[in-house]
Amino acid sequence: CDATKAACLALANGVKVAEDIDKLRVGQIVTTATLPYVSIPTTLSAGEYTAYAGITDERIPRKEVLWDMSIAPNVVILDAAMTEATPSRLFFGTGIRAVDHAVETWCSINVTPLTEATSLHALRILPRALARAKSKPEDLTNRLNCLIGAWLSVQGVSTGVDLGASHGIGHVLGGTAGMPHGETSCVMLPHVLRFNESVNSKRQAALAEAMGDANITAADQIQTLVSDLDLPGRLRDCDVPRELLPTIAEESMHDMWIPTNPRSISGPADVLPLLEAAW
Template structure:
């Protein structure tokens, strides 16, 4: 008998296939917001007219723009953005960019609500030992226009990096989930190919670890399996023709579906857990961590969940094949890195990575039980 609990998050709407600028106006009207604080990709703002177009459409409803969020969302940048939003008296945050910007805005919501004004002050809102501290709920909400496809827009969790300790820490609250997400494939046309495709593998990782979890249930399976099949079809089509907006839309919707397992309470596994450490301690881009780790984690886990892994191969159009090999071939076919060596992580670091990974939320929830750093090291050696 299935057991579980599906919590529907605080997102009101997902809008897909409409131009972003017009969709933002519609959302502002719906939320009765008049003072939008834009948190945007600096590259997108400097090298394209996409942000200027949104700014023109919003007119005086755009009160300030922050475009200096580095990768992995450092605390310092979160505080800088919070101070700017506070000074502008913003009543809504609109993000246009990748996962680091989306996560940054989630943290800014909590900084504004809880009067956090210093880098050390973020200690007051970060989740410690798995549980967020008591805090005031955000009143300035967020709408999100993602330009990558990692899927963080659909969660109430954000990762913020403590630069002093080189650890990515979690901040969360049910209301930091964006009130609306706007999926406009045209907004992803300027995203570098490696970034779009690698974050697509991050979404594949959400699907795969969701399908392969011991706790999987029919509701999460329905989304993860459909999401995986859309990503498996869409990503190679984007690689083949970067201007194929239908393929990009399939990837965006596949990513939305990929978050179904996570948001309905299904834990991720060792690929996500080890990925956190590779990102925070070694600067490996978010999507690359999944490219490098996922097939090896699948290989290591197979003795515990071979039947679930068979569903992965089938959803990717390769029924009867070994899922770790299907994923390996798929990731290589997109031209993504497939080894720790390729992302400049050396064997000398494996012991430290393995120890740190044990403290992530996901390694202890991996479908094949991981008892200590030795098992994590075995997975790292498969990925070397």
């Protein structure tokens, strides 16, 4: 969906070569996209509900974000049968990305009452639906519940609620280290939650309860879910070389969602220990 969003914006602004993408960056004045389209999601990353488009600038390389209200789909159709052919690792990896949307918007520095409701309900749905879809992949009810949970999880993002370091670092892991979109959340979200716990422990306790067990931290529950879904839990499992970690820490500071992390991140020296723990 992000490729279609970027293509619609590029078409409206006469972008014909990669270098002209610079015209579309956030902060530039762009011509509104007018090409209508329908989205039928086959994964759980929920990009179809937002006006953001993630792209990779291969000159750096770094994953960056384009934004314009005109690039969201005109219609989204949820059809669980369309997810049956999605590779398991991709489907469930993006499911953890949806969990990440819910977690980081619930913990956001500018969370809204509406987002609190949708994010928390998403976390009541997603862990159970993902586990059931894993054990019974042919059951379309479980897959539909995953799609509904993903939709709920991203409502905060679609209305301007800021995310945090799991997404910020994840963008760089995707662009610089080539990690798949969802798997960055599998690895980084538990570590970011533990890093932030000193400033939002009460909010994290609500997450833990919504996920099913108030006596186990949200970070630990997410880490267990990642393992149960046969997804990678460490950077080394995703073939990220350890010597690349300082570069990733440096590049992360350019992401829009590092400054909005609940616990202040002042520089690469704060990011590197997170990456080391995740490696």
